[in-house]
Amino acid sequence: MENTILEMQFALDTFYFLMMGALVMWMAAGFSMLEAGMVRSKNTAEILTKNIGLFAIACTTYMVYGYDLMYGGGILLDGISGAGDKYSNASDFFFQVVFVATAMSIVSGAVAERMKLFSFFAFAVVFTGIIYPMEGAWTWAGESVFGLYKLGDLGFADFAGSGIVHMAGAAAALAGVIVLGARKGKYNKDGSSNAIPGANMPLATLGTFILWMGWFGFNGGSVLAMASKESANAVAMVFLNTNAAAAGGVIAALILVKLLWGKADLTMALNGALAGLVAITAGPDTPTALEATLIGAVGGILVVFSISTLDKVFKIDDPVGAISVHGVVGFWGLLAVPLTNSAVSFSGQLAGAGTIFVWVFGTSLVLWLALKAIMGVRISEEEEYSGADIAECGLEAYPEFTK
Numbered sequence: 001m002e003n004t005i006l007e008m009q010f011a012l013d014t015f016y017f018l019m020m021g022a023l024v025m026w027m028a029a030g031f032s033m034l035e036a037g038m039v040r041s042k043n044t045a046e047i048l049t050k051n052i053g054l055f056a057i058a059c060t061t062y063m064v065y066g067y068d069l070m071y072g073g074g075i076l077l078d079g080i081s082g083a084g085d086k087y088s089n090a091s092d093f094f095f096q097v098v099f100v101a102t103a104m105s106i107v108s109g110a111v112a113e114r115m116k117l118f119s120f121f122a123f124a125v126v127f128t129g130i131i132y133p134m135e136g137a138w139t140w141a142g143e144s145v146f147g148l149y150k151l152g153d154l155g156f157a158d159f160a161g162s163g164i165v166h167m168a169g170a171a172a173a174l175a176g177v178i179v180l181g182a183r184k185g186k187y188n189k190d191g192s193s194n195a196i197p198g199a200n201m202p203l204a205t206l207g208t209f210i211l212w213m214g215w216f217g218f219n220g221g222s223v224l225a226m227a228s229k230e231s232a233n234a235v236a237m238v239f240l241n242t243n244a245a246a247a248g249g250v251i252a253a254l255i256l257v258k259l260l261w262g263k264a265d266l267t268m269a270l271n272g273a274l275a276g277l278v279a280i281t282a283g284p285d286t287p288t289a290l291e292a293t294l295i296g297a298v299g300g301i302l303v304v305f306s307i308s309t310l311d312k313v314f315k316i317d318d319p320v321g322a323i324s325v326h327g328v329v330g331f332w333g334l335l336a337v338p339l340t341n342s343a344v345s346f347s348g349q350l351a352g353a354g355t356i357f358v359w360v361f362g363t364s365l366v367l368w369l370a371l372k373a374i375m376g377v378r379i380s381e382e383e384e385y386s387g388a389d390i391a392e393c394g395l396e397a398y399p400e401f402t403k
Contacts (some may be wrong), residue, residue: 012227017091023217024098024262028055030210031105035112037204038267038320038396042387043113044199050108050117054124058101061129066100067093070133071141086110086225087400101129106169109320112178114183114384115266117392119377123133123367127172131363135356139164145355155348160222162282163353164334167358170327174316175364179372181315185300193311196319200265208270212246215277219284224297234285241278241284245296249276252300260304271307271321274302275329282330283337283344295336299329 023153032051036044074112104124111120137143139158158164187193198204219242225231253272257265276296280287287295306324310316316323334349384389390396 009227013225014087014091016226017087017095017221017224020217021091021095021098021222023214024102024221025076025214027098027102027211027214027218028052028105030207030212030214031102031108032207033210034207034270035109035320037200037202037207038109038198039112040196040387041199041382041398042389042396044389045393045395046117046388046391047108047112048397050112050115050120051105053117053121054104054108054128055101057121057124058104058128059097062097062100062126062133063093064129066129066133067096069130070136081118090284093394098154099121099161099218100132103132103165103172104128106166106322106326107173107176110170110173110318110322111180112319113388114180114378115176116375116377117388119371119375122371122375123172123176123364126245127364131172131360131367132168135359136164138355140351149351151348151352151355154351155343156352157337157344158282158334159337159354160281161217161286162278162280162330163356166278166281166326167330167334167353168356170323170325171357171360172364173318174323174327175361176368176377177316177318177323179365179368180378182315183319184381186317187315188198191256191315193315198267198319202271205266208273211275212243215242215246215281219281223285226229238284240289241280241287243293244289244292245280245284245299246273246277248275248293248296249273249279249300249303252276252297253304256301256304267321268304268307271303271325274325275299278326278329279333279336280402282333283341286337287340291340294341295333298336299332302329302332303400327337 002150028051032048035047035051039047047393106119107127138151139156142150142152183196185194186196216239220235221239223231223235223238226235249270249272253268253275254264257263258270276299279295279299280292286291303321303324306328307321308319310324318324331353334353335346336347337349338344368377379388379391387396
């Protein structure tokens, strides 16, 4: 009887893992739609090609080497089809690989509209195969950082990846944007900034709702179990807090932009939702629903100020606001954990955030510069003017509107 119960728990937890992984995979569609809506129509096909290409690359490089580097027991050498203690090893790999793809998707939007397609793919190979798995090994796998210290021993915790996934993706994106430079026409000679509106706000809104939905898998799946009363209750609470934080982010962002600019701003509302989701990701298991709402609201406020500051003050050209949403708010998400979880320290969170950022930004910057020297990273000014669709893909997303 006991064996039957254990087998049933194993089957249910494995099934739950797979379904949550499928939800996270659906976030790839969300990123694709969000980015396609936020870029100009002449760059739509290229941004979509980047998103489906990076997902395939992430799945392959993480299988070949990244998973082994992060957790040990590589697929090609040892296989992954066996049974773990609580769920199938294959389900664990599937859940982990869609997280890797999510981190890489963050980079895509920030470097949009001026990046060479295959230079981006080359970066994706190294990021998903080496850079991300290394910092993942130090955090979720509990290995020491180059033999010096263990982040877990310092009091660092990141439940589902505000820092490990989102801040890491933003750090890689920031390095890429610095190397690439701004889009033509974004900044004037006097330093003032020009708004470059996206082509399709309905598509961007759809992408945000898809990401909101997929985030239930991102955070809920990180409970790692479902087939017991305790784990089921934990999953329900994580779902509730995830949704509450996103709602708080939207409301706070909308109120703030109304006070600042006198009108609602849809793009800030969308980024407010994503900021709320990123903010709660580091610790969705311990807050009350009201606390989660407030954590998300702070994220929504931060993202408005961050997007404006990076654009107008630091001249960081990020077409979709990815660096602010995932980087700045990801850092806030890490700092918010000790507010509701006494087992986590602020010093540990700062140490973890610093380790992740220095590693990912440093290695990414070196890689971007190497790619720039070897194959170039930016399309020509003429190609940028005509659009990356024609230059990189040889087709247009909306050919019937072309004269």
